[in-house]
Amino acid sequence: MNNIITLAVEAHGLVKTFGDNRAVDGVSLSIPAGSICGVLGPNGAGKTTTINMLATLLKPDAGNAKIFGYDVLRETQIVRQLIGLTGQFASIDEELTALENLMIFGRLYGYSRSDSKRKANELLEEFGLGDVASRALSKFSGGMRRRLDLAVSLISQPPLIFLDEPTTGLDPRTRTQMWQTIRNLVKSGSTVLLTTQYLDEADQLADNIVVIDKGRVVANDTPDGLKRSVGSSSLRLTVKDADKAANAAHIIKRVLNTKVHLAEASELIAPMDNTDKLTDVLTTLKDAGIALSAVSILQPTLDEVFFALTDGGSKDKDDEIK
Amino acid sequence: MTNTIIIPAAERKLKNRVGVGRAISNTSTIAYRALLKMFKSPEIFVDFIVLPVMFTLLFTFLFGGAISGDIHSYLPIVIPGVLLMASFTNCTTAGSKLREDVDKGTTSRFKSMPIARIAPLAGSLIADIVRYAMGGITVFTMGYILGYRPEAGISAVIFSILFITFVAWSLSWVFAFISLCTKTISTASAIGVVVMFPLVFLSNAFVPAETMPDWLQYSVLRINQLSRVVTTVRQLLAYGSTGADFWYALFGALVILGAFIPLTLIAYKRKT
Ligand SMILES: Nc1ncnc2c1ncn2[C@@H]1O[C@H](COP(=O)(O)OP(=O)(O)O)[C@@H](O)[C@H]1O
Ligand SMILES: [Mg+2]
Numbered sequence: 001m002n003n004i005i006t007l008a009v010e011a012h013g014l015v016k017t018f019g020d021n022r023a024v025d026g027v028s029l030s031i032p033a034g035s036i037c038g039v040l041g042p043n044g045a046g047k048t049t050t051i052n053m054l055a056t057l058l059k060p061d062a063g064n065a066k067i068f069g070y071d072v073l074r075e076t077q078i079v080r081q082l083i084g085l086t087g088q089f090a091s092i093d094e095e096l097t098a099l100e101n102l103m104i105f106g107r108l109y110g111y112s113r114s115d116s117k118r119k120a121n122e123l124l125e126e127f128g129l130g131d132v133a134s135r136a137l138s139k140f141s142g143g144m145r146r147r148l149d150l151a152v153s154l155i156s157q158p159p160l161i162f163l164d165e166p167t168t169g170l171d172p173r174t175r176t177q178m179w180q181t182i183r184n185l186v187k188s189g190s191t192v193l194l195t196t197q198y199l200d201e202a203d204q205l206a207d208n209i210v211v212i213d214k215g216r217v218v219a220n221d222t223p224d225g226l227k228r229s230v231g232s233s234s235l236r237l238t239v240k241d242a243d244k245a246a247n248a249a250h251i252i253k254r255v256l257n258t259k260v261h262l263a264e265a266s267e268l269i270a271p272m273d274n275t276d277k278l279t280d281v282l283t284t285l286k287d288a289g290i291a292l293s294a295v296s297i298l299q300p301t302l303d304e305v306f307f308a309l310t311d312g313g314s315k316d317k318d319d320e321i322k
Numbered sequence: 323m324t325n326t327i328i329i330p331a332a333e334r335k336l337k338n339r340v341g342v343g344r345a346i347s348n349t350s351t352i353a354y355r356a357l358l359k360m361f362k363s364p365e366i367f368v369d370f371i372v373l374p375v376m377f378t379l380l381f382t383f384l385f386g387g388a389i390s391g392d393i394h395s396y397l398p399i400v401i402p403g404v405l406l407m408a409s410f411t412n413c414t415t416a417g418s419k420l421r422e423d424v425d426k427g428t429t430s431r432f433k434s435m436p437i438a439r440i441a442p443l444a445g446s447l448i449a450d451i452v453r454y455a456m457g458g459i460t461v462f463t464m465g466y467i468l469g470y471r472p473e474a475g476i477s478a479v480i481f482s483i484l485f486i487t488f489v490a491w492s493l494s495w496v497f498a499f500i501s502l503c504t505k506t507i508s509t510a511s512a513i514g515v516v517v518m519f520p521l522v523f524l525s526n527a528f529v530p531a532e533t534m535p536d537w538l539q540y541s542v543l544r545i546n547q548l549s550r551v552v553t554t555v556r557q558l559l560a561y562g563s564t565g566a567d568f569w570y571a572l573f574g575a576l577v578i579l580g581a582f583i584p585l586t587l588i589a590y591k592r593k594t
Binding site: 006008033052055056057067068069070075076077078080081082083085087088089091092093095096100104105107108109110136152153156158159160188189190 | 327328329330331332334336337338339340344347348351352354355358359362363426427428430431432433434435436437441594
């Protein structure tokens with residue numbers, strides 16, 4: 001490995017077909033060591049299948065992949081010593097306690113009983129599960145299970161961690177906790193590849209986002225770059241008195257210096273690059289005596305990202321107020 | 323991970339193979355896990371206590387009078403039969419835990435780890451040995467309570483349990499194979515019941531073959547190999563010796579192992 005930047009993952013043209021379904025259709029990735037790569041895509045895009053090929057669970061039909069320079073097909077056992085995998089669905093034993101679950105994996109990695117126990121207890125403390133270490137999992141919440149499931153793949157302290165949809169199905173608070181955990185992982189020197197269906201999650205965590213759709217990479221960019229290519233966030237507001245909508249639209253147009261769409265009779269939508277201008281808009285509207293019943297700022301949705309990436313250009317069909 | 327710093331990949335000592343020592347240690351860890359789960363699940367109570375006790379009482383009191391005139395003289399006939407039934411019923415569910423691991427994704431995680439590939443399979447089936455042996459122990463305890471005192475003594479009892487456990491274990495690979503090939507776990511256990519019950523009842527497990535018409539006697543004793551297992555255990559317990567049936571049964575079990583260990587391995591690798 002003489003690269004100046006060590007690549008944790010380097011994959012070229014990965015293909016996997018199931019019958020005549022090309023689940024992964026030529027995916028290439030490169031992830032520098034110490035970074036977080038977010039693989040973003042809707043259900044069925046091929047995220048799990050891609051991870052499975054990188055984590056030596058599935059043989060690619062074409063293409064190749066290296067993990068820290070080791071080939072996933074030829075140096076399988078070495079690759080397995082360098083990765084930790086947390087699958088999309090928790091794979092821990094319900095009948096056992098959190099400590100027992102972790103210790104079994106420690107033993108499988110070849111640590112002695114006492115080492116396994118020590119590492120398990122350390123991880124449980126770090127993941128806020130110390131108090132429930134010897135309780136059966138059947139009493140665990142979804143968030144606790146997810147954290148334990150993640151802890152299991154960290155017991156061998158692998159330099160590369162695959163997280164398949166780590167926050168799908170979690171409530172917002174648990175989700176934020178999980179994000180913090182993932183950030184800490186990278187601080188301690190790990191590389192993380194995570195998949196997600198949420199743009200905001202990729203945006204929050206990833207240094208680089210790879211968008212895949214129908215098995216193909218449709219974009220590979222930094223979060224900012226990706227958002228630029230999609231367009232800015234947008235301001236949406238509803239005026240109390242529908243008659244004043246046109247007037248309000250003119251004011252917003254003047255303040256933000258952009259086009260304004262009239263979505264419904266009293267609802268206005270305008271692109272907004274700089275959210276600081278929100279106060280200007282609101283004070284000007286207030287001075288003009290226009291009352292509002294709702295204001296919100298919308299981030300581009302994953303739908304819009306895909307729309308822009310796969311079908312870009314043919315947008316702009318809303319009614320426009322001159 | 324506040325205090326641990328990950329060792330970079332380039333500074334690690336790495337080997338591209340799993341040694342034999344590691345394979346054995348992995349297998350025993352998985353077996354330990356299976357046992358831990360076994361003793362914490364409510365099914366254990368059914369497998370170890372309810373079924374063997376129920377079978378012993380049921381068959382002794384149901385058939386005892388009709389077949390042997392009284393319950394006490396039926397015990398030497400029925401206890402080996404119940405022993406077979408209890409262990410073999412348990413072995414039809416071999417592989418269901420394994421299949422559960424496959425369906426839940428635990429096997430995928432195992433596969434992504436640097437452990438021996440066969441460890442999850444072997445560990446799970448080795449742990450099952452405990453289930454077959456425990457059923458046998460309960461049956462003999464029940465027999466003892468009902469007044470059964472085998473002529474050949476305690477060593478014959480122990481040898482019988484070992485023998486039946488080994489035969490059940492060899493059959494468990496067949497059922498593990500089936501459970502890895504069917505679409506769902508419930509299909510596999512249905513097949514287990516459908517295959518096992520006729521085999522047990524069309525053997526000499528509960529009825530001495532001498533009372534049957536010639537053609538049936540022939541099928542029961544010569545075609546249904548389970549009868550050889552029952553005959554062996556009866557002889558052992560009564561005379562403390564074994565005959566040709568023992569060798570037939572042992573040979574059969576070894577043939578099954580020889581065929582189904584590789585088949586199960588292949589099915590397991592295809593499934594994961
Ligand atoms: N083992 C499999 N057999 C057949 N088809 C599969 C299998 N695994 C995944 N697929 C198909 O491959 C496509 C991609 O699936 P997947 O990688 O799970 O997507 P994602 O994780 O992005 O939701 C889907 O159409 C799915 O139905
Ligand atoms: Mg998936």
